[in-house]
Amino acid sequence: MQYYDSNTVLYLNGQFIKSAETKTDLYGQSLHCGYAVFEGIRAYKTHNGTRIFKAKEHFDRLKRSAELMHIPFPFDTEELIRQTYKLLKKNNLKDAYIRPLVYCGHNMSLSPATESSIMICAWEWGIYLGNEQxxxxxxxxxxxxxxxxxxxxxxxxxxxxxxxxxxxxxxxxxxxxxxxxxxxxxxxxxxxxxxxxxxxxxxxxxxxxxxxxxxxxxxxxxxxxxxxxxxxxxxxxxxxxxxxxxxxxxxxxxxxxxxxxxxxxxxxxxxxxxxxxxxxxxxxxxxxxxxxxxxx
The missing domain is CATH 3.20.10.10 (D-amino Acid Aminotransferase, subunit A, domain 2)
Incomplete structure (x- = not known):
């Protein structure tokens, strides 16, 4: 499945950046240890426009997950929700799956992270397990x-x-x-x-x-x-x-x-x-x- 093309943008630390132009830190603690937290959120096309279902609950849980895993979370829930709606609009998405990820920088030790980044991406995705029993x-x-x-x-x-x-x-x-x-x-x-x-x-x-x-x-x-x-x-x-x-x-x-x-x-x-x-x-x-x- 293709999750992005040359026109797709994602949200990264307060900016909207083309997905194809982003880079991964090969010395990152998240890459080496799986030391990151994420969410899975859905947006639906409704008669009231595009609506993110349970947005606050999901971003609040993202924060709680980070706290439990000792990952810094200096991000505001309401701001993240606003930016996610902007992300959907920039990518012309009305029905979408949204993936926020809080990840850590380069660190080859087992010590907790002292700083973190947040990325939010989105794509069209059908029902994960299909429609049949x-x-x-x-x-x-x-x-x-x-x-x-x-x-x-x-x-x-x-x-x-x-x-x-x-x-x-x-x-x-x-x-x-x-x-x-x-x-x-x-x-x-x-x-x-x-x-x-x-x-x-x-x-x-x-x-x-x-x-x-x-x-x-x-x-x-x-x-x-x-x-x-x-x-x-x-x-x-x-x-x-x-x-x-x-x-x-x-x-x-x-x-x-x-x-x-x-x-x-x-x-x-x-x-x-x-x-x-x-x-x-x-x-x-x-x-x-x-x-x-x-x-x-």
Whole structure:
């Protein structure tokens, strides 16, 4: 996939620069150690114009991730939001995926960074996992032990775990993976949180070994609005495989149904599931087709 061309610009430390003219510090701590934090944000073309969904929540989480990883963050959320809207306009983007990255300069030691830079780029990108229900496999890789790192931070180095799990899943004939935690409970997918439906209720793993996503929080609040009981609890592989249905949620993936896990096929017809109801409601929310922002 081509993410930029000769006319594309990105935002870098207060300036808009052509993407093709930027350079990477080959001695950078972020390059050598994965010592950086990032966000994934979506902008949607709505009847109210181009709108960035949950912009403040995403940039606030970017700041929190930097604090957890001891990366300086001398950037203002409201200013970053304003500059991101300018970036979309300069690139003539209305439906877009936005990637802010806070990265560190040259440092070959293991000491914390003393300064950082921020880059924001954007490109057109469809739904990350597509529109069809997914065949999913339980990964042999686990999510990192929460005592080994801050798993709730969206840190670049954590992506290695996701790459390994997704690569393994696709080699085994699956569309995506589900990782377990250190206790062999369901954790999450490489770029999405997991929900299951059983007997008219939704269940999702609690914080601890997962990245508690902004889309996940939106789904939980939509459940309250729609009077759907949603319970956070530890889920076993058997709980997942014996569910009536299941789905992933995430900024990139949005809401996407799961057809099967390993050999287990979910019995419910997707269009009749709670997940499909959430999927339709979420789409209406991000496109501002109904005034959900009052309650979300």
């Amino acid at each position: 997914l065949k999913v496999g339980i990964s042999s890789y686990q999510r990192p032990n929460p005592k080994s790192t801050h798993v709730e931070a969206k840190a670049s180095g954590h992506c290695i775990n996701s790459i390994m799990a997704t690569t393994e899943a696709k080699k085994n004939g699956f569309d995506e993976a589900i990782l377990l935690d250190m206790h062999n409970n369901i954790a999450e997918a490489p770029e999405a949180n997991v929900f299951i439906e059983k007997n008219g209720k939704l269940y999702t793993p609690p914080p601890g070994s997962i990245l508690p996503g902004i889309t996940r929080a939106t789904v939980i609040r939509l459940c309250k609005t729609l009077d759907i009981e949603c319970i956070e609890k530890h889920l076993s592989v058997d709980d997942l495989k014996n569910a009536d249905s299941a789905f992933f949620c995430g900024t990139a993936a949005e809401i996407i149904g799961i057809a099967s896990v390993d050999e287990a096929v979910f019995p419910a017809i997707w269009t009749e599931t709670l997940g499909a109801t959430i999927q339709r409601t979420y789409k209406a929310l991000v496109l501002e087709k109904q005034n959900y922002e009052v309650i979300i």
